Amino acid sequence: MLRFPRTTAAFAVLLTVAACGGADKAATAVALPDVQFPDLSLQTLQDVTRELSSDAYEGRAPGTVGEEKTIAYLIKQYEAAGLKPGNNGKWTQDVPLVEITTKNATPLTFSGGKAPVTLQYAKDYVAFSYRVQPKTEIKDSDVVFVGYGINAPEKGWNDYAGLDVKGKTVIILVNDPDWQTKEAKGEFNGRAMTYYGRWTYKYEEAARQGAAAALIVHDTEPAAYGWNVVESSNTGANYLAESKDGGAKETAANGWIQLGKAKELFASAGQDFDALRAAAAKKGFKPVALTGVKATFGFDNAIARKMSHNVIGVLPGAKRPDEYVLYTGHWDHLGRCTPVNGDGICNGAVDNASGIAGLVTLAQAYKKAGAPDRSIVFLAVTAEESGLLGSKYYAENPIFPLGQTVGGVNMDSLNPNGPAKDIVVVGRGKSQLDAYLEKVAKAANVAIVDEPTPEKGFYYRSDHFSFAKLGVPFFNFGAGEDLVAGGKEAGKKAAEDYEKNRYHAPADEYAAIKNWDGMLADLKLYYAAGRMLASTTAWPNWNEGDEFRAARDKSRPAK
Incomplete structure (x- = not known):
């Protein structure tokens, strides 16, 4: 999730941008009309955030009573805002999920x-299964170190080369091989994480290679979060999209292990962990078997099939209602989680009750200002915390065709720290949406700065990614750390404090939000970006050579 404080100011301006229609490569100047900002309702923003993050919603885990309350409340708010049901007369889209909860985990022994x-469960390791089966058992499994666990033929890189890992337990490093590079360039974009660096990819590739278990070594800096986040996110229920084979193609077990325990393991096997980690960062690395070492652990899987829901409201466009601009945010959070000082509910006030409150607040503003030319879709998705499952399901089963979806704005956590002087664009340089945002930033008198932590892979960690993979360009931006009150030092301190003390923890509560000005500032930027996109005839595309360009050209071929 994006973790920057954010900002803007109210403004009205005539903009001109370069944009593409379908796969047409000729850029055309498109004049955007003045964007008149209505007053955004602070009361609505606070009321919805307070309600959704209250203990009554039990942390908004999918498939729980918390979901039932969330869905009912959102429908009520959408109706009051004047939206229409977005799914052929229904407010919701069914999202079939399988809930799997690890129970009775044994110690992991090498x-x-x-x-x-x-290794003790939760303290030293976590493990879970993507297979829908009542019990998982890994017994006397050979152990192999596969470096960063990457198989990228287009780069001539294969960490699995020359060794069959079928039925074995693979130990994997987090992030990309060149994550310590100061600049965002190199074999794997240097400091800027690629999808190869994400934990989701590493489990996927281990499964393709036939591994029995995949264990990622947790290291706080390249992971971008502490062990507390790994523990809280993986010791409760995990949710999977329903599949025909019940996850039979997945590894039997996936998990994380503490860095210190990984070093202890390698030393026991007669290997130098630090030396092998350095070797794994270089092209040509070959996997290393920890000769003679066997892994044994197991756990039960409590399985429940649940129907979760995306909530969809629409404001039909005034001139071209069959063209759509999306606003997205995830309504779910972690539910009941590891207690801290007796509090075992992860309320998710900032993450992402604030974003859903933003959807409702923007819906009110759009309705009051009147519909733009294109239709505006307000999409509250489920199971983001479980791997972007709700947005993935919608993108693969769209209510409004992706070929008729112009683009969107994703809102994953609004800023509780106050306005800033700059904005950060995640994925800057990837699409023609940059031109819109440059004009917005100029009018708002805020600077655009490079992403300060590209190694954290924010581009692959929120719901816009589900749409990008299928070709739909999305705005993904937020304010930088240069706060109006306190400057960069204050911004950095606030961001670090949130990540350390409240992110994915019970302390992310409504009472902890002390400043709402930054949240309102966020929404003004998001309103402007979406309104401009909905008020043109342009179809912004990904830039030539971008990984998502082909998907967009396929969904909107040249006419």
């Missing part, structure tokens, strides 16, 4: 080395 190494 035997056969100089001395046995034992």
Whole structure:
């Protein structure tokens, strides 16, 4: 999720941008009309955030009573805002999920080395299964270090080369091989994380290679979060999209292990972890078997099939109602989680009750200002915290065709720290939406700065990614750390404090939000970006050579 404080100011301006229609490569100047800002309702923003993050919603986990309350409340708010049901007369889209909760986990033991190494569940390791089966057991599984676990033929890179890992347990490093590079360039974009660096990819590739278990070594800096986030996110229920084979193609077990325990394991196997980690960062690395070492662990899987829901409201366009601009945000959070000081509910006030409150607040503003030329879709998705499942399901089963979807604005956590002087664009340089945002930033008198932490892979960590993969360009931006009150030092301190003390923790509560000006500022920027997109005839595309360009050209071929 995007973790920058954000900003803007109210403004009205005539804009001109370069944009593409379908796969047409000729850029045309499109004049955007003045964007008159109505007053955004602070009361609505606060009321919806307070309600959704209250203990009564139990952390808004999919498939729970918390979901039922969330869906009912959102429908009521959408109706009051004047939206129409977005799914052929219905407010919701069914999203079939399988809930799997790890139970009765044994210690993870590595035997056969100089001395046995034992890891305790939650404290030293976490594990879960994507297979829909009642029990998972890994017994005396050979252990292999596969570096960063990447197989990228287009780069001539294969960390699995020359060794069959079928039925084995693979140990994997987090992030990309060149994550320590200061600049965002190199084999894997240097400091800027690619999808190869995401934990989701590493499990996917391990499954393709036939591994029995995939264990990622947790290291706070390249992971971009502490062990507390790994623990809280993986010791409760995990949600999967329903599949025909029940996850049979997945690894039997996936998980994380603490860095210190990984070093202990490698030393027991007669290997130098730091030396192998350095070797894995270089092209030509070959996997290394930890000779004689066997992994053994197991756990039960509590399985429940649940129907979750996306909530969809629409404001039909005044001139071209069959062209759509999306506003997205995820309504779910972690539900009941690891207690801290006796509090076992992860309320998710900032993440992402604030974003859903933003959807309702913007819906009111759009209705009051009158519909733009194109239709505006307000899409509250489920199961983002479980791997972007709700947005993935919608993107693959769209209510409004993706070929008729111009683009969108994703809102994943509004800023509780106050206005800033700059904005950060995640994925800057990827699409023609940059031209819109440059004009917006100029009019708002805020600077656009490079993403300060591209190594954290924010582009692949929120719901816009589900649409980007299928070709739909999305705005993904937020304010930088240069706060109006306190400057960069204050902004950095506030961001670090949130990530350390409240992100994915019970402390992310309504009472912890002390400043609402930054949230309102966020919404003014998001309103402007979406309104401009909905008021033109342009079809912004991905830039030539971008990984998502082909998908967009396929969905909107040249006419």
